[in-house]
Amino acid sequence: MNCTGSCSWKIYVKNGLVTWETQQTDYPRTRPDMPNHEPRGCPRGASYSWYLYSANRLKYPLMRKRLMKMWREAKKLHRDPVEAWASIIEDADKAKSFKQARGRGGFVRSSWQEVNELIAASNVYTVKTYxxxxxxxxxxxxxxxxxxxxxxxxxxxxxxxxxxxxxxxxxxxxxxxxxxxxxxTDVPESADWYNSSYIIAWGSNVP
Structure with missing residues (x-):
């Protein structure tokens, strides 16, 4: 789901296909005298099966075309991926060229090996340099x-x-x-509202 919450879900499968999903209620109870708190999960997670089989779902990595061209040319000149990345990022014109392309689309299909190598090389370069x-x-x-x-x-x-x-x-x-x-996330959760006699919902994204 490309979501940062990692909420638990029950996934229902029929004939090998995900048909629908419901929120998982596997979180521990707080107190027996209070209502069970609502399970985590949002409408986006509840539409997971739609994302899974959508024609728009990304099934392979993409790289900006301009950067890919520079990367492949640099790899031909430098056997070490870190040196290849350095030849791009330390060249002011090359760096400016691919950075200015941000936000303008222009993505093309790449391979996991290629993007992982580029990411690793840029990380190693940053660690060594800065x-x-x-x-x-x-x-x-x-x-x-x-x-x-x-x-x-x-x-x-x-x-x-x-x-x-x-x-x-x-x-x-x-x-x-x-x-x-x-x-x-160590804050009172919504089950504690049960104990309240007066609630002020102020400046918070509360439904």
Whole structure:
């Protein structure tokens, strides 16, 4: 789904095809005297089967045509992928050329081997040139999907990169408490509304 939440879903399959999906209710209960909190999941996740079989679904990597041409030419001149990337990014005209093409489309089909090599080369170049903390990224909220969470966090930890908080940029999550205290999603969830006598919904993306 290209979603950062990693919410759990029940997927229903008929004759080898995903037919529909429902929210997974595998999160632990908070207290027995309160209603069970709603499962995670949004309308986008609930339309997963539509995305899965859509004609517009991407099934292979894409690369900007201008960058691909530069990359392939650089690979012919340099056996080391890091040196090939350096020959592009350190050339002001070449760097400006492919950066100015951003936002204008022009993507063409590539291979996983090619894009992975380019990404790895650019990461190694950045680490060698500017230091590992110049490589930044984020991982999804763990939810029930530890593999998707751990892959990004583990990679950044191993190279000494900067792991950003989910709350640094996510517009509908409360940033103050996690950024101050460091916890993730450790805020009262909606089941606690049951205990309230008065609710003010102010400045939050609450339905």
């Amino acid at each position: 230091g590992p903390d110049r490589v930044a990224g984020f991982s999804p909220i763990p939810a029930m999907s530890m593999v998707s969470y751990a892959s990004g966090a583990r990679y950044l930890s191993l190279i000494g990169g900067t792991c950003l908080s989910f709350y640094d940029w996510y517009c509908d999550l409360p940033p103050a408490s996690p950024q101050t205290w460091g916890e993730q």
